[in-house]
Amino acid sequence: MAIITKEALKNALDEAQRIILTVHVHPDGDAIGSMVAFYEALSNEGKEVTMVVDDTVPAKYSFLAQVAHIKQPSEVLDWQADMLLVLDASTFERIGKVGSLCKAPIFNIDHHISNSQFADSLYLCPEFAATGEILTYLCDSWGWPITPSMANALYMAIATDCGFFRFSNTTEQTLRMGALCVANGAQPNIVSEHVEVTTAARIEVMKEALQTIQFFKAGRVAIIALDEALMAKVGDDTDGYVDLIRNVDTVDIAILLKAVDAHTTRVSLRAKVTDVNAIANQFGGGGHVKAAGCTINANIQGAIEHLLAVIA
Ligand SMILES: [Mn+2]
Incomplete structure (x- = not known):
């Protein structure tokens, strides 16, 4: 296990061609928003990306266009990859069957202070409110474009993990990253209407x-x-x-x-x-x-x- 810097993470992403993205079981807004946003970002960088979750994706997240591309483990035909990139999961068990099906080196981007350091390479930011906040920060610092659909997904990821900017994990930077998402096309009212929908x-x-x-x-x-x-x-x-x-x-x-x-x-x-x-x-x-x-x-x-x- 190695704790890596954002530069080392960027180098590893530059070198990888085929990347499998996954998140934790019982996926929440941060997990799903982060995954679909990074799927789009990595695809825009020319990578061949597969999203897989060993669980059902709650229907309320399906307003995000890329959610339709998320696969179940049984739907993944080829587990060969240069990297298994795990987002928002703090233990190996939390990624379910994906951990045993994919043998690629594991990279983990996470914000849980309890992270068990299971990955081969870990980029951990426990002071960040959400994995979506980390990814917004990374895209911004690497100069990766944040498209309107990425912005909506990242905004959802950040907002759902900090109680829509009310919880104690909401920092100045959380608000800055949320604002950056809105500047790039995120629609807070649309996200709220879908995420907070009830019956x-x-x-x-x-x-x-x-x-x-x-x-x-x-x-x-x-x-x-x-x-x-x-x-x-x-x-x-x-x-x-x-x-x-x-x-x-x-x-x-x-x-x-x-x-x-x-x-x-x-x-x-x-x-x-x-x-x-x-x-x-x-x-x-x-x-x-x-x-x-x-x-x-x-x-x-x-x-x-x-x-x-x-x-x-
Ligand atoms: Mn999270």
């Missing part, structure tokens, strides 16, 4: 989810729990649930629990003050200081007990 059915599920909210530790910790029955109605799109509790005045740590089965619970942690990356680390997970995730081998009630035991 009447989803609001009905949210009504049920609201009933599960519990407060602990004098209101500093709030938990919203989606049991197996609710998860079946929610599907993969669990965006927005943690937002129902994170803005409560007394709440520091907002936790979304998602039942996978009777013995497994996925946990999303958001904080105003506490280092939730450290909490997630205790269960083998991680992420960012103010936003992290993990999986606990227990049912929802068990997960609540485990979490409350490690939260001061």
Whole structure:
């Protein structure tokens, strides 16, 4: 493993002809926006690029033209490449089957402080709010044109990872990179309309989810729990649930629990003050200081007990 500079990354990209691009499973706005934007940028540089994700891509991202080119692993006919470029994923496991199917040298561009340094070459910027912010910065500093469709994708990537410029990871540079996207043709209202779209059915599920909210530790910790029955109605799109509790005045740590089965619970942690990356680390997970995730081998009630035991 080597930590590389942006110059070394540029040299490696210049030399590579065939590049396979991938992102983490359960792809979010940053993962998808970053991947389609860099797909276009690398294609414009004359590269032969394949995008692959070992998961379904949520339909709300399909307004971005290049999303139609994203393949499932079973659709990739040729895994030979000069480079497997992994965006926004912090561990080898997070790229699913792609990691075993592609044997090319792994390059990783990421912003997770918990990055496990799994790649052969890592370009890591933990102070950046989004992988999309890194890519906007790279395109700008390398003089790579940012087309209107790239700008929309990069804007979506940045905006979705910083709560549309509201979270603590939003820096002066985050706003500058967002502004650069808009200067190059990104349409913030169009991105918001697609990404924040909801349905009447989803609001009905949210009504049920609201009933599960519990407060602990004098209101500093709030938990919203989606049991197996609710998860079946929610599907993969669990965006927005943690937002129902994170803005409560007394709440520091907002936790979304998602039942996978009777013995497994996925946990999303958001904080105003506490280092939730450290909490997630205790269960083998991680992420960012103010936003992290993990999986606990227990049912929802068990997960609540485990979490409350490690939260001061
Ligand atoms: Mn990200």
